[in-house]
Amino acid sequence: MHLLFVADPLEIFNPKKDSTLAMMREAQRRGFAVWACEPRNLHWSSGGAPAEGAWVRANCRHVQVLEGAKPWFGEVEHVDRALHSFAGVIMRKDPPFDNEYFYATHLLEQAEREGARVFNRPRALRDHPEKLAILEWPQFIPHTLVSRDLAQLRAFAASERDIIIKPLDGMGGSGIFRLRAAADGSPDVNLSVALETLTDWGRRTIMAQRFIPEIAKGDKRVLVIGGEPVPFALARIPQGGETRGNLAAGGLGVAQPLTAADRSIADTLGPVLAARGLLLVGLDIIGERLTEINVTSPTCFVEITQQTGYDVAARFIDAVQAAIG
Known part of the structure; x- marks a missing residue:
């Protein structure tokens, strides 16, 4: 059987920690032929030769995944193929979720109509923006405001006194600010400039949340595969006075x-997310509060496996095999 991974360029993968590579390696070990493309390689046309179809x-x-080699892969062949000819298509393109990502999900959804099996399902990717998806479960999240109104955001900061603000389309901890009121109750000296910058003077919606002190113990990534959680989380612990625990921002993964x-x-x-077509989800939890639902390209496979011996990639490929039948 053949699996296609839609991902970033293979040349920029980090062989020591890339979760998509871990998936590819396990798929190859089980006898799958591993294929890869980038979203820019997707295309559809009508009016061609009847044998080619639309x-x-x-x-x-x-x-071919190569062990201990540089580069980490060898290319067997490079051909143009219909997506429905693969046993499964794994969408692993990293954010940002920009217009090109959006268009790719529509092409992948068309491929589904033509018989392709795509994980995570394209419509589910569009329906679950990673910052905003948490709003469906308010019982689990910290006090939160989503707005672009500067007066509302300032009032939230005054009420909470210690907040985090972040863009809705960021990744890896980019664009996150912690803002704290002074002991006398006066606002953080950077409050106005931070809000004006992130909202582009009220033209861009952002998220503000009550600061969770338990971030000192880590921003936990909980992987959920086929509706069931992996038994270990990766706590990404801020280092060097940082507020952010993201590995991309220098956090230590434990x-x-x-x-x-x-x-x-x-x-x-x-179970709810799995029923919607999200085979793999990464929940971000600080303390006992849900802060984000990652659906585009959840990571931390390698770190969890190396530290605990629990083979996350094997669990994921098990789920893919079960889904494709």
């Missing part, structure tokens, strides 16, 4: 068993 196709690279609160959140959301 299918969503991609210029794909058939690759694997740990799920807490009762982690399991409660995962057990509530997991």
Whole structure:
């Protein structure tokens, strides 16, 4: 069987920690032929030769994962193929969720109509923006405001006194600010400029949340596969005075068993999200509060496996095999 991974360029993968590569390696170990393309390689046209049909196709690279080699892959062949000819298509393009990502989901959804099996499902990717998807479960999230109104945001900061503000389309901790009122109650000296910058003077919607002190113990990534949580989370612990725990921002990743609160959140959301076509989800939890639902390209496979021995990639490929039948 053949699996196609729609991802970033293979040349920029980090072989030491890339979760997509871990998936590819496990798929190859099980006898799958591993293929890769980028979203820019997807295309559809009508009016061609009748034998070709009007299918969503991609210029794909058939690759072999090489152990301990540089580069980490060898290219077997490079051909144009219809997506429905693969046993499964794994959408692993990293954010940002920009217009090109949006268009790619529509092409992938058309490929589904033509018979392709796509994970995560394209419509589910569009329906679950990673910052805003948490609003469906207010019982699990910190006090939150989503707005572009500067007066509302200032009032929220005054009420909460210690807040985080972030763009709705950021990743890896980019664009996140912590704003704290002074002991006398006066606002953070950077409050106005931070709000004006992130909202572009009220033209862009952002999220503000009550600061969660438990971030000092880590921003936990809980992976949910096929509706069931992986038994270990990766706590991404801020370093060097940072507020952000993201690995991309220098956080230290420490694997740990799920807490009762982690399991409660995962057990509530997991079956619902799986039923919507989200085979793989990454829940971000600080303390006992859900802060984000990652659906585009959840990571931390390698770190959890290396530190605990629990093979996350094997669990994921198990789920893919079960889904494609």
